[in-house]
Amino acid sequence: MKISEVASKTGLDAKTIRYYESIGLVELPDRLDNGYRDYSEQNIRQLWFLRHARQFGFSIDQCRELLALWADPQRRSAAVHQLVTEKVQDIDRHIRELKEMKKVLSELLVECPGNDSPHCAIINKLASDSE
Amino acid sequence: MKISEVASKTGLDAKTIRYYESIGLVELPDRLDNGYRDYSEQNIRQLWFLRHARQFGFSIDQCRELLALWADPQRRSAAVHQLVTEKVQDIDRHIRELKEMKKVLSELLVECPGNDSPHCAIINKLASDSE
DNA sequence: CCTAGACCCTACAGCAACTGGAAGGTCAAT
């Protein structure tokens, strides 16, 4: 199967697929006589895996670990459990940070008239010389 | 005032301050006879502003806009209001995405035994060939 | 006076995770 078909199947961009190959994340696909990449079912399964893992917010390096765990019949599910637990904690921390940003910005929005006058609580807050 | 003092005052890294200068984000500080940067109160206020705006998650380009609005006595607070409203919407979208990731991962975590066996619902989910 | 250590300077390389573009080869249809 050629790259654009794999791309539309997996939802990855052809560019992204080549990129994953270039950084050694996935196995090399075969090549046709004309040099075009020819993806096997196994190649495509790996790309699906990456698509999903990336959607869950795992970094490329974490994807590398996950792929290795997937490939390893001796894997301990505890290893996966830990990796994912840490990821969930990361996400939680991230959500907390975003909520705090949102909270402060929303409070400031209420105080900003949003009209033709230059006075603005947001600008004043940003310009203050303190934490 | 020299750069390291400004850095510890504003909480920005000296490298970051030079970087902001290099991309034309802030006014150029004076230089001492030895070539060292010499920051004025005005320079420092700009850096405080950037520190705050970055903490609120504004991109460098948005910071550029905000700095321009701050400097403009003719500004309309409506412009600031709109920029910040969009930012809050971005944050909201981001939070929603993260919550969805977290939800699915948490559900999978419950199904992953986290022991010595290789069976793992998370790996299975990632390996599935569907959305 | 010399030296060590803490500053400061510039300039370039690299990070994540792609994305875009240039320049060219291939293939199917008209």
Add this chain to the structure above:
DNA sequence: ATTGACCTTCCAGTTGCTGTAGGGTCTAGG
């Protein structure tokens, strides 16, 4: 024979810094 849609490689750019190399300057101590 030519068009247009593919495919290839390689290199540059994105965001927002951070690290490193290679150097100059300043201050304190011996």
